Amino acid sequence: MTLTKTGKVFIIMQTSQLVDHFFRTEYGKAVSHLTSKFGASNLELAEDSVQEALIKAMQTWPYSQIPDNPTGWIFRVARNKMIDQLRRNQKTKNQEVPERVEEMNEDLSLESINDDMVRMMFACCHPSLSQEYQIILTLKILGGLSIREISSSLLKKEETVAKAYTRAKKKFKKDEIKLILPPAHEIENRLDMVLKIIYLLFNEGYKSAEGENLIRKELCEDAIRLNRVLLESEICNTPAANALIALMLFHVSRFAARTDNEGNVITLEQQDRSKWNQELIQQGLIYLERASEQGAMNEYLIQAAISATHCRAQTFHDTDWENILTLYDLQLQITPSPIVELNRVVALEKVHGSLLGVKEIERLEATQFFDEYYLFYAIKSEMLQKLGNNEDAKEALEKAIALTKNEKEKSYLSLKLSRIK
Amino acid sequence: MKKYLYVFRGGDEGYADQSPEQMQAHMQRWGEWMAKVKAEGYPLQQEGKVVGPGGKIVTDGPFTEGKEVVGGYVHLDAKDLDHAVELSKDCPIFEFGGTTEVREIITDMGV
Numbered sequence: 248m249t250l251t252k253t254g255k256v257f258i259i260m261q262t263s264q265l266v267d268h269f270f271r272t273e274y275g276k277a278v279s280h281l282t283s284k285f286g287a288s289n290l291e292l293a294e295d296s297v298q299e300a301l302i303k304a305m306q307t308w309p310y311s312q313i314p315d316n317p318t319g320w321i322f323r324v325a326r327n328k329m330i331d332q333l334r335r336n337q338k339t340k341n342q343e344v345p346e347r348v349e350e351m352n353e354d355l356s357l358e359s360i361n362d363d364m365v366r367m368m369f370a371c372c373h374p375s376l377s378q379e380y381q382i383i384l385t386l387k388i389l390g391g392l393s394i395r396e397i398s399s400s401l402l403k404k405e406e407t408v409a410k411a412y413t414r415a416k417k418k419f420k421k422d423e424i425k426l427i428l429p430p431a432h433e434i435e436n437r438l439d440m441v442l443k444i445i446y447l448l449f450n451e452g453y454k455s456a457e458g459e460n461l462i463r464k465e466l467c468e469d470a471i472r473l474n475r476v477l478l479e480s481e482i483c484n485t486p487a488a489n490a491l492i493a494l495m496l497f498h499v500s501r502f503a504a505r506t507d508n509e510g511n512v513i514t515l516e517q518q519d520r521s522k523w524n525q526e527l528i529q530q531g532l533i534y535l536e537r538a539s540e541q542g543a544m545n546e547y548l549i550q551a552a553i554s555a556t557h558c559r560a561q562t563f564h565d566t567d568w569e570n571i572l573t574l575y576d577l578q579l580q581i582t583p584s585p586i587v588e589l590n591r592v593v594a595l596e597k598v599h600g601s602l603l604g605v606k607e608i609e610r611l612e613a614t615q616f617f618d619e620y621y622l623f624y625a626i627k628s629e630m631l632q633k634l635g636n637n638e639d640a641k642e643a644l645e646k647a648i649a650l651t652k653n654e655k656e657k658s659y660l661s662l663k664l665s666r667i668k
Numbered sequence: 669m670k671k672y673l674y675v676f677r678g679g680d681e682g683y684a685d686q687s688p689e690q691m692q693a694h695m696q697r698w699g700e701w702m703a704k705v706k707a708e709g710y711p712l713q714q715e716g717k718v719v720g721p722g723g724k725i726v727t728d729g730p731f732t733e734g735k736e737v738v739g740g741y742v743h744l745d746a747k748d749l750d751h752a753v754e755l756s757k758d759c760p761i762f763e764f765g766g767t768t769e770v771r772e773i774i775t776d777m778g779v
Contacts (some may be wrong), residue, residue, distance in 0.1 A: 271689050305694055310709060312744070
């Protein structure tokens with residue numbers, strides 16, 4: 248982003264010229280940078296210093312113009328604030344403090360900021376922290392969200408999030424977590440944890456993107472942004488990391504088609520495919536190709552490949568179900584779960600017909616895993632209808648209606664029920 | 669048209685717990701307001717000195733209470749005081765409980 252010096256007349260251009268979420272993304276970069284520089288035990292001070300720098304920017308930039316290098320400005324002001332505070336603390340502690348800087352050129356290449364962020368991601372997803380703490384730390388430090396914003400995006404109490412955050416931060420303070428890259432033999436496992444958190448963030452945002460809450464949609468964007476940061480780092484540019492970003496890009500490419508004006512979810516079959524974002528799909532395909540070139544199989548790769556198969560189909564009718572079925576078979580081997588089983592049955596029915604589909608559904612029903620799962624009975628009902636077994640189809644649909652708590656879903660299913668003769 | 673001075677006071681306490689996203693939005697509204705009313709001026713540092721007769725420093729800074737601290741000033745053109753007050757109404761200073769003092773600048777010394 249370049250911001251050129253212009254006259255005061257263009258002030259409006261200038262304050263709105265900042266890219267969306269600029270402050271939020273700079274927050275994550277600057278806190279990572281300062282914490283890398285001054286040590287993990289100074290995390291809190293780094294956060295306060297960056298917060299103060301942003302307040303200063305907010306108070307001064309509107310009077311004239313945004314600096315030519317806004318990132319450099321924020322980094323310099325935050326760093327100097329941090330140094331001032333460290334000097335004040337120095338009187339009580341014996342600690343070396345560097346000089347204030349007027350220019351912020353050193354160490355401020357994109358690569359080094361990226362490296363700082365990667366280190367911070369590994370620190371936030373440290374194995375000594377619970378998954379809940381990992382998510383909160385990642386959102387707070389790297390996502391630049393406030394405790395209030397995190398609590399509303401994770402649908403948790405503000406107090407709960409604040410407490411968790413304070414506790415998690417203690418590990419930084421006591422130097423139990425450091426901002427270093429994991430050693431070579433641990434990198435794979437540690438990266439898996441980071442990818443898992445990114446994926447969880449994405450799902451948090453994705454599953455409720457139909458709601459009014461914009462921040463939740465932003466969780467998806469954050470997840471993708473953090474994944475891009477990882478890919479910039481050579482040691483993190485793995486097949487799994489490429490596959491995960493591909494998967495997320497395919498999902499977000501369908502955002503605009505996923506809900507109607509009232510916020511109701513539109514199924515894949517009913518979606519207007521012209522609303523799919525082809526640019527994101529193309530990007531996703533490139534990452535998917537990289538992920539598959541590298542050879543290794545992982546769960547994200549399979550999910551991305553399934554998603555890509557849907558994205559490639561011009562219409563629902565054109566979907567290559569055989570390919571999808573093969574992929575689900577593969578996924579069952581790698582990460583078996585009842586939900587994967589159910590998805591597989593949907594594909595299987597498309598390939599081999601409803602008779603076999605119902606047979607498989609009955610097998611799954613016997614496991615009792617789906618007893619409380621309305622979608623299972625909605626799927627069962629649909630297959631039974633295709634076989635002309637309307638009696639049992641009605642019964643299954645009635646069960647689905649009884650199980651769902653969502654009113655919109657209830658009325659949608661009731662409408663379907665009334666249509667069964 | 670006459671010239672008016674706007675002195676902005678307070679609002680700072682509310683900034684501390686704003687999220688980066690909220691701060692950016694707030695800043696944007698300031699920029700938009702300043703452009704709309706064609707304001708020119710400067711923000712002020714918190715630190716300062718109050719100097720008395722003979723150059724004797726009376727206090728460090730003009731501070732009284734946070735909400736009375738002057739954060740900045742601008743001047744702009746308006747038809748009269750009512751118009752100047754009207755122009756101040758959507759100033760973002762009010763979002764966090766700050767105030768703005770509106771004063772006419774005497775430019776015609778004959779008055």
